[in-house]
Amino acid sequence: MNKETANHIDELLYDSGLFPSKTKNQIDKISFDFSDETILITGAAGSIGSGLTKQLIHCNYKKLILVDIAESPLYELLKELEFEAISNIDFLILNITDEASLKDLFESQKPSIVFHTAAYKHVPLMESNPYEANKLNILGTKLLADLSNKHQVKKFIFISTDKAVNPIGIMGISKKIGEHYLNQLNTISSTKYIIARFGNIFGSNGSVVPLFKKQIECGHPITITDTTITRYFISKYKACNLILKLASIQTNNHNLFTFNMGESIRITNIIERLLCFYDNLEKTPELKIIGLRLGEKIHEDIISEDESLIPTDDLDIFAVKKNNLSKAENIDFTELINIKPQMSTLEIKNILLKYI
Numbered sequence: 001m002n003k004e005t006a007n008h009i010d011e012l013l014y015d016s017g018l019f020p021s022k023t024k025n026q027i028d029k030i031s032f033d034f035s036d037e038t039i040l041i042t043g044a045a046g047s048i049g050s051g052l053t054k055q056l057i058h059c060n061y062k063k064l065i066l067v068d069i070a071e072s073p074l075y076e077l078l079k080e081l082e083f084e085a086i087s088n089i090d091f092l093i094l095n096i097t098d099e100a101s102l103k104d105l106f107e108s109q110k111p112s113i114v115f116h117t118a119a120y121k122h123v124p125l126m127e128s129n130p131y132e133a134n135k136l137n138i139l140g141t142k143l144l145a146d147l148s149n150k151h152q153v154k155k156f157i158f159i160s161t162d163k164a165v166n167p168i169g170i171m172g173i174s175k176k177i178g179e180h181y182l183n184q185l186n187t188i189s190s191t192k193y194i195i196a197r198f199g200n201i202f203g204s205n206g207s208v209v210p211l212f213k214k215q216i217e218c219g220h221p222i223t224i225t226d227t228t229i230t231r232y233f234i235s236k237y238k239a240c241n242l243i244l245k246l247a248s249i250q251t252n253n254h255n256l257f258t259f260n261m262g263e264s265i266r267i268t269n270i271i272e273r274l275l276c277f278y279d280n281l282e283k284t285p286e287l288k289i290i291g292l293r294l295g296e297k298i299h300e301d302i303i304s305e306d307e308s309l310i311p312t313d314d315l316d317i318f319a320v321k322k323n324n325l326s327k328a329e330n331i332d333f334t335e336l337i338n339i340k341p342q343m344s345t346l347e348i349k350n351i352l353l354k355y356i
Contacts, residue, residue: 001269008262009273015235016203018213019277032244035060037154040111042096042144043118045073047204048159051240052115053077057086059244064089065109067096068118096140106151113247114148114156116141119175122206123163126171127294130348131341137174138336138352142181149189157247158182160197162232162258162300167356169295170349176356179256181331186255195256196243197320199232199264199300208267212274216281221288222271229292230264230299242316254310254319258302331355 013019032055039056043049044066053066068074071093078091090109094101096118105111119137120126126133141158148156160179163172182193203209215222242259268287275284292298303309303320310319332355339348 001266001272005263005265005269006273009265009270012202012233012235013209013273013277015237016209018203018209032056032059032248034113034247035062037061037112038063038065038110039113039115040065040067040105040109041115041117042067043116044068044091045070045077046117047201047236048117048240048243049115050077051236052117052243053081055237055240055244057081057084057089062088062112063109065092065105065111066090067092067094067105069093069095096144097135099143102143102147106147110151111148112154114144114153115159115243115247116144116156117159119159121161121171123169123171123295124293126174127169128345130170130345130352131339131343133170133174134336134339134348134352137171138177138181139333141178142333145182145185145193148191149185153191155192155194155247156182157194157196157243159243160195162197162199162302163297164197165301165304168297170345170352171295173349173352173356177331177352180355183255184330193255194246196246196259197256197302198234198239198259199261199302200234201236201239202233204236209270209274212271216274216278216285219285221286223288223290224267224271225290225292225296226298227268227287227289228266228298230266232261232264232300232302234259234261238316242314245314245317252312252319254321256320256322257312258309258318258320260316260318261302264299329355 039061041049041052044053045068056064066089074091074093094105096102120133145156158178160175163169164176164179167173167176179195182195186193200207212222239259246257306322306324308321308323310321312319335351339351
């Protein structure tokens with residue numbers, strides 16, 4: 001591991017909050033002006049949703065509507081924000097696949113900007129729960145996007161993933177279909193649909209780094225799927241900051257963007273740097289290889305072979321341009337709506353694969 005990689009990992013470790021740092025690299029804090037906007041955040045209690053919220057409360061806004069189906073995490077966010085001098089925030093327990101509830105929200109609250117962060121994100125879990133992945137990641141996204149079009153929302157920011165590039169797993173396929181549908185809507189709607197595609201949030205709930213930390217501190221073997229596996233990482237603060245920048249862009253011919261995350265990082269290098277924070281270990285933990293899980297790749301990509309990166313005015317934001325301008329076929333949502341929970345994983349996956 002070279003020095004540049006080590007420094008990159010250390011910066012991510014410090015920004016994640018897993019370890020304190022006296023010389024933590026602070027990202028420039030920019031105050032965004034959303035003073036005329038009613039902002040809806042789905043998945044508000046999740047890593048990205050809560051990160052956006054904690055930056056937005058220091059900005060000007062008309063109103064924040066924080067939506068999540070997870071009661072306890074949303075309550076924890078509510079209690080955390082009580083320490084801030086905030087107002088005009090609604091906390092709503094709501095399932096974005098519930099059409100009646102979502103329609104009422106749009107009719108009564110009239111959001112003007114939507115940050116759609118709600119999704120099932122865990123690759124192996126979605127591989128064994130494809131019905132739920134389709135219901136939330138695809139049909140939930142469609143419902144939210146269609147209502148945004150109907151109610152003339154100004155901007156709809158969709159959080160995608162590098163796993164949507166050349167996807168092999170249910171989760172990545174479902175997010176790719178979401179990208180595809182929003183691209184279609186952009187050709188007919190006055191709403192600007194913006195897609196933010198990036199890699200793993202370093203240190204987020206359910207990610208590998210907190211797991212490694214726990215395994216080290218408990219004296220357990222460190223489990224890793226493959227010694228050559230790599231991933232792209234970005235800190236939560238930086239990702240959310242760049243998402244808000246995307247929402248603030250006034251004019252742009254592109255609608256798909258990705259972020260500067262540096263080089264992909266070998267997971268074994270992260271483990272090596274983590275161990276440097278522990279100088280009192282009796283012995284170096286054993287490394288246990290468990291093999292790739294269903295739907296996982298050894299390496300992820302940020303763009304596909306028919307896409308290219310276009311620099312923007314911000315060094316950390318790249319537009320993604322599709323080189324092949326041929327029109328993609330429309331998605332047959334009737335077939336997707338008719339997916340049943342009793343169908344096999346293979347049946348559902350074969351249906352979804354038609355639309356990527």
